[in-house]
Amino acid sequence: MSQHLTALYDTRVAEGLLRPDPAQRAAMARLESVRERLEQEAPQRSGFLARFRKAEPMGKQGLYLWGGVGRGKSMLMDMFFQHSGVTGKRRVHFHAFMQEVQAALHEARKTGVDDAIKPVAEAIARDLKLLCFDEMQITDIADAMIVGRLFERLFEAGVVIVTTSNRHPKDLYKDGLNRQLFLPFIALLEDRLEVDELDAMTDYRQDRLAGEQVWFTPADTTAARAIDLIWNDLTGGREEALTLEVKGRDVPVPRFWAGQARMEFDDLCGKPLGPADYLALVGAVKLLVVEHIPVMGPANANEAKRFVTLIDALYEGHVRLVASADAVPEALYVEGAGAFEFERTASRLREMQGAGWGAASD
Ligand SMILES: Nc1ncnc2c1ncn2[C@@H]1O[C@H](COP(=O)(O)OP(=O)(O)OP(=O)(O)O)[C@@H](O)[C@H]1O
Numbered sequence: 001m002s003q004h005l006t007a008l009y010d011t012r013v014a015e016g017l018l019r020p021d022p023a024q025r026a027a028m029a030r031l032e033s034v035r036e037r038l039e040q041e042a043p044q045r046s047g048f049l050a051r052f053r054k055a056e057p058m059g060k061q062g063l064y065l066w067g068g069v070g071r072g073k074s075m076l077m078d079m080f081f082q083h084s085g086v087t088g089k090r091r092v093h094f095h096a097f098m099q100e101v102q103a104a105l106h107e108a109r110k111t112g113v114d115d116a117i118k119p120v121a122e123a124i125a126r127d128l129k130l131l132c133f134d135e136m137q138i139t140d141i142a143d144a145m146i147v148g149r150l151f152e153r154l155f156e157a158g159v160v161i162v163t164t165s166n167r168h169p170k171d172l173y174k175d176g177l178n179r180q181l182f183l184p185f186i187a188l189l190e191d192r193l194e195v196d197e198l199d200a201m202t203d204y205r206q207d208r209l210a211g212e213q214v215w216f217t218p219a220d221t222t223a224a225r226a227i228d229l230i231w232n233d234l235t236g237g238r239e240e241a242l243t244l245e246v247k248g249r250d251v252p253v254p255r256f257w258a259g260q261a262r263m264e265f266d267d268l269c270g271k272p273l274g275p276a277d278y279l280a281l282v283g284a285v286k287l288l289v290v291e292h293i294p295v296m297g298p299a300n301a302n303e304a305k306r307f308v309t310l311i312d313a314l315y316e317g318h319v320r321l322v323a324s325a326d327a328v329p330e331a332l333y334v335e336g337a338g339a340f341e342f343e344r345t346a347s348r349l350r351e352m353q354g355a356g357w358g359a360a361s362d
């Protein structure tokens with residue numbers, strides 16, 4: 001018998017690979033019971049018909065693990081997946097899975113079947129005992145309208161489902177079109193899966209930044225590449241556009257993901273934005289990337305003044321800052337109106353590069 005998942009977790013902690021987190025350990029215990037059930041049941045499910053009989057009313061048929069970004073959901077699910085001894089297991093990004101389903105539906109409809117979902121679900125479930133989804137999220141109406149019947153079929157076929165998500169099932173497809181038609185899917189998830197929040201101590205992804213370089217100078221292509229790496233790590237390659245509404249105006253934040261934004265200095269300080277805009281931004285982010293901060297002089301007093309306001313707002317809000325600039329903070333603005341006050345800004349920028357900065361705000 002393979003190692004208990006909580007023991008595996010403890011081993012990783014003991015080896016110094018993971019920081020101990022009681023919420024993660026508890027999630028591992030729940031994943032362990034999913035695994036035990038899966039491995040016990042596997043032999044009886046070998047017959048084709050047996051697999052298509054109604055799922056027994058006993059217990060749940062998997063786990064829906066949700067919570068904030070960087071809490072370790074995907075990592076825990078991967079450990080579970082790797083150490084699940086069943087044959088017929090599959091781990092897939094939810095978005096990729098739905099694209100595959102839509103393509104298969106498209107093909108099936110060509111053959112003129114009444115209900116294309118049935119054969120597609122049966123094909124997916126064939127020889128499959130465990131399906132792990134990363135990042136369940138529903139934004140597309142075409143997906144929203146089919147997931148209910150699709151998952152019903154998968155559950156009926158006896159497939160065990162483990163999924164991660166940033167949202168509670170009740171908040172999936174929030175404010176989506178025809179949402180009432182989506183509600184049966186939520187009910188199904190809550191009925192068939194154990195729904196657990198992973199309330200881990202911190203955002204481990206952002207914590208990795210502690211002690212790392214966050215101020216890159218000069219703001220050249222080397223800096224841009226370094227920032228790309230950080231940004232991809234923090235967002236997992238995901239981003240969306242956000243619009244802040246400030247006093248009836250729209251302030252666009254084109255690159256945003258889960259409390260993290262990436263902006264150009266020019267868009268932040270080269271435009272007529274003011275304290276209210278920066279405060280709105282601080283309200284929306286825990287981490288801000290500002291690229292291409294220039295060296296400023298008397299001709300850029302307005303930009304410098306806005307930059308001071310921006311940094312004050314970020315500082316008060318304990319926002320983490322990652323930046324590329326043409327100089328170290330002290331040399332950014334030495335001459336011009338307000339250059340004396342800029343010294344405090346430079347000092348704050350130094351403090352914000354420290355290892356402990358922002359950690360307390362979680
Ligand atoms: N206890 C821990 N100690 C050290 N690193 C950890 C710990 N838990 C998670 N990590 C690391 O933190 C990063 C974020 O974890 P993971 O990707 O699993 O988060 P997530 O909850 O899936 O986030 P998201 O919702 O954004 O997908 C990973 O690189 C992971 O290895």
Ligand SMILES: [Mg+2]
Pocket residue numbers: 073074075134135164
């Ligand atoms: Mg994840």
